[in-house]
Every structure is written in C-alpha cells, then in structure tokens.
Amino acid sequence: xxxxxxxxxxxxxxxxxxxxxxxxxxxxxxxxxxxxxxxxxxxxxxxxxxxxxxxxxxxxxxxxxxxxxxxxxxxxxxxxxxxxxxxxxxxxxxxxxxxxxxxxxxxxxxxxxxxxxxxxxxxxxxxxxxxxxxxxxxxxxxxxxxxxxxxxxxxxxxxxxxxxxxxxxxxxxxxxxxxxxxxxxxxxxxxxxxxxxxxxxxxxxxxxxxxxxxxxxxxxxxxxxxxxxxxxxxxxxxxxxxxxxxxxxxxxxxxxxxxxxxxxxxxxxxxxxxxxxxxxxxxxxxxxxxxxxxxxxxxxxxxxxxxxxxxxxxxxxxxxxxxxxxxxxxxxxxxxxxxxxxxxxxxxxxxxxxxxxx
Numbered sequence: 001x002x003x004x005x006x007x008x009x010x011x012x013x014x015x016x017x018x019x020x021x022x023x024x025x026x027x028x029x030x031x032x033x034x035x036x037x038x039x040x041x042x043x044x045x046x047x048x049x050x051x052x053x054x055x056x057x058x059x060x061x062x063x064x065x066x067x068x069x070x071x072x073x074x075x076x077x078x079x080x081x082x083x084x085x086x087x088x089x090x091x092x093x094x095x096x097x098x099x100x101x102x103x104x105x106x107x108x109x110x111x112x113x114x115x116x117x118x119x120x121x122x123x124x125x126x127x128x129x130x131x132x133x134x135x136x137x138x139x140x141x142x143x144x145x146x147x148x149x150x151x152x153x154x155x156x157x158x159x160x161x162x163x164x165x166x167x168x169x170x171x172x173x174x175x176x177x178x179x180x181x182x183x184x185x186x187x188x189x190x191x192x193x194x195x196x197x198x199x200x201x202x203x204x205x206x207x208x209x210x211x212x213x214x215x216x217x218x219x220x221x222x223x224x225x226x227x228x229x230x231x232x233x234x235x236x237x238x239x240x241x242x243x244x245x246x247x248x249x250x251x252x253x254x255x256x257x258x259x260x261x262x263x264x265x266x267x268x269x270x271x272x273x274x275x276x277x278x279x280x281x282x283x284x285x286x287x288x289x290x291x292x293x294x295x296x297x298x299x300x301x302x303x304x305x306x307x308x309x310x311x312x313x314x315x316x317x318x319x320x321x322x323x324x325x326x327x328x329x330x331x332x333x334x335x336x337x338x339x340x341x342x343x344x345x346x347x348x349x350x351x352x353x354x355x356x357x358x
Contacts, residue, residue, distance in 0.1 A: 012065040016056075019068040020048035022086050026071075030104060031080035036073075059092050070095035074122070082106025083128075088114040095120040099146065104128055108152075113138040122146035124170075129153065137162050144168040148194065151175060161186050168192040172215060180205050182275065196262065200245040203275055206252045207259060214259035217245045225260035229253065230269045252276050 024042045027033070032040060038052035049056035049066065057069035068090050073079065080103040087096075088111045096118065098104060105127040112121075113135025121139070124146050131154030132147075142163050148170045155178030160166075166187050172194040179202035184190070190208045194215040204216070219237075221228065230250040249265035253276060 012063050016049075016066050016068075017046060019056075019090055019092075020045040022084075022089050023048045023051070023054065023068065023071075025084040025086045029081045029084045031078070035078035035080055035103075036076055037078075057092075067092035069093065070097075070120075072097040073101060074099045076100070077102040079104045079126070083109060083123075085109045085111070088112060090115065092117055094118060094141075097122045098126070098128075099124050101126045106130075108133055108136070110135060112136050115139065116141070118142055119165075120144045124148040124150045127151055129175075132156070134159065139163065141165055143189075145170070147171045147174055149173045153177070155179065156181050156184075158183050160184060163187065164189070166190055170194045171198070173197040175199075177201065179203065182206070184208075193259070195245070197243075198245065199243050200247065202248055204247045204251050204263065204265070206254070206276060207256055209256055211256040212258050214256060214262065216259055216262045217264065218262075219264060220261055221264065225251075225255055225263070228264050230265075232266050232268060233264045235266075248274075250274055 023040070024045055027036075027040050027042055030036075032042075040051040041047055048054055048068070053072045054068060055070040055072075056066050058064045059067045059069075069092060071090075071093065072095065074097045077100060079098075079101040082105055083098070088109055091114065093115050094117050096115075097120065099122050101123075103126070104123075107130030108123065108128065110133045112118075112133050116139070118139050119141050120143060121136075122144065125148065127150075128147075129151040131152065134157065136142075137157055137159035140162065143165050144167060145163075146168070149172070151174065152171075153175035155176060156171075158181040160181055161183035164187070167189050169184075169187075169190060170192065173196065175198070176195075177199035180195070180200055182203075182205040184193075185206040185208060187208055188210065191210055192213040193207065193211050194213075196215045196218045207214075228251065232249050246267075247263070247265045248267045249269045251263060251265050255263060
C-alpha cells in the first residue's frame with residue numbers, strides 16, 4: 001500500500017512538472033522576460049501554481065493530482081511572440097484568456113482540440129491571425145469562444161454544431177467571411193452572438209431564440225425588422241462595401257429580438273432559393289459528409305436501377321423469343337456437324353493407327 005501511494009505521488013508530481021514546463025515555454029515564446037508586467041519564476045518551474053495568472057486545481061482522487069486549470073493573461077498589453085504548440089499538452093486546462101495582449105501574433109495551434117476540458121477560449125485584441133483550426137470544433141465542453149479584434153480569417157465550419165454547450169460566440173471586427181453555417185441555429189444554449197465588421201455573404205441562417213446580446217453588423221436600424229426582411233439596403237448607404245456583411249434577401253422570417261436592430265440584406269429578393277423551409281439537420285448531414293441516411297438512399301437508387309435494367313432485358317428477350325428459338329434450332333445442326341468434323345480431324349491426326357511410317 002505504501003509503495004502504491006509513493007508511486008501515485010510520484011506520478012502526480014510528474015504531471016504537474018510537465019504542466020509547469022509548458023508554462024515556461026509560453027513565458028519564453030510570448031515575450032515574458034522582456035514585456036510581461038508580472039515575472040514568473042521560471043528558474044523554479046514546480047512553483048508554477050503560484051505564478052500570476054495561473055490557477056491550479058486538484059484533479060481526480062486516485063491519486064489526487066494537482067494540474068493547471070486556468071491561465072488568465074488578459075491585459076498583458078506588451079505581450080509579443082506566438083502561442084507555443086506545446087500548450088495543447090495542458091490536458092486539464094479549462095480556461096485560456098489571452099485578450100488585450102497587444103503584440104501577440106502567430107496562429108492558434110492546429111491541435112487545440114486536444115484541450116478536451118476547455119470551457120473558455122478567449123484570444124483577441126491582438127495580432128493573432130490564420131484560420132480556426134478544425135480540431136477546435138471537437139471541444140464539446142466549450143462555453144465561450146472569443147476572437148474579437150484579431151486578424152483571424154476564413155469562415156465558420158458547419159461543424160460548429162458540435163459545440164453544443166456554446167453560450168457566447170464573439171468574433172467581431174476580424175477578417176472572417178463567407179457564408180454563416182446554418183448549424184448556428186442548432187446552438188440552443190447560445191445567448192451572446194457578435195459577428196459585426198466581417199465580410200459575411202449569402203444567407204443569414206435562422207438563429208436560436210435564446211440570444212439576448214447580439215451584434216450582426218455595424219449598422220443599427222430603427223425601422224421594424226419586418227420592413228427589412230425582403231427590402232435590400234440601397235447601394236449608396238454609407239459603409240456598404242466588400243469588408244462589410246452583405247446578406248441575401250429575404251432574411252429569415254423570424255429573428256431574435258436582440259438581433260433585429262443590426263441586420264439588413266442587400267440583394268433583390270430570391271424567395272425560390274431561400275433555405276428557411278429546409279431542415280437544418282439535413283444541412284448538417286450534407287456538410288458533414290456521407291452519413292448512414294445518405295448511404296441508404298444511394299444504395300436504394302442503385303438497386304432500383306439494376307432492377308429496371310433486368311426488367312428491360314427480360315422484356316426484350318420475351319419479345320424476340322420466337323426469333324431466338326429459330327436461330328437456336330438452325331444453329332444446332334451446324335454445331336453438330338462442326339463437332340463431327342472436328343472429331344474426324346482429331347482422330348486422323350492423333351490416332352496412332354493412322355500414323356504413316358516413312
């Protein structure tokens with residue numbers, strides 16, 4: 001028993017040391033020595049739970065292990081450098097706050113999805129760029145996502161529907177664009193949505209009813225939402241450009257009250273192409289790739305085609321049955337004659353009794 005406890009304690013200490021080494025990577029690669037207002041004692045890595053902005057919590061019971069639980073470096077205005085890839089090794093991290101971090105640049109690590117316990121990811125008001133790593137959509141415990149006033153670009157994936165716990169999505173004033181995924185409408189816990197100052201295009205999806213704080217564009221209107229659903233904004237309106245949202249008309253028939261003030265459309269109404277009567281769940285299946293339903297439909301279509309071909313062949317054969325029978329009868333004697341001739345030739349050439357001796 002004593003040996004087991006000793007081994008358990010050693011394992012727990014090893015886990016914490018590993019976490020602390022990752023924090024040392026952050027300190028070195030993000031300009032800690034030169035620019036952070038608070039110095040970390042990186043000469044003593046095992047003391048990382050006492051460093052400014054770092055919080056550790058006990059995880060598990062057999063044995064209990066002290067692990068880094070949250071990192072809050074918000075407001076470190078003079079931070080520089082990039083986020084180290086090793087940060088994804090903080091497997092028990094629940095909160096990462098890197099807002100107001102001035103000169104922080106680079107991209108978000110591609111394997112950010114390995115932080116499976118992450119509930120809060122806030123990286124913004126800095127120079128971080130690149131696109132959203134696809135692995136991020138596997139963070140099933142994520143509640144808050146913040147990329148506001150960053151230099152990030154690209155679009156949101158339909159895979160965002162996997163973030164079922166998401167409550168706040170704040171990605172305003174960046175370089176995002178493209179079409180907003182219909183799957184946003186399935187985020188039933190979403191209460192805050194800020195998307196303004198990005199180059200969104202296409203259809204505005206139906207949004208969850210529970211949204212209470214909302215900024216969809218940088219424009220604000222006093223007219224009723226119903227008056228803007230199918231009425232395009234005049235092209236001369238100040239601020240309508242390539243870097244602003246240009247949504248198709250009509251807009252969704254219903255919109256959360258908090259979002260109605262900042263939404264407009266710019267194209268002539270296209271009612272025959274509006275997606276609002278479609279099932280968003282079907283859209284998710286189509287975007288996610290082959291599904292069991294899609295495979296079943298394709299299999300059924302293939303079997304139906306094979307059956308139709310077989311029936312056609314049978315009908316043709318039935319219609320020509322007399323001609324086929326006559327051809328068969330006519331060909332049978334010829335086949336028999338050819339067989340006899342072949343046997344005769346074979347016998348004359350191979351039978352030893354017919355071999356001529358010189």
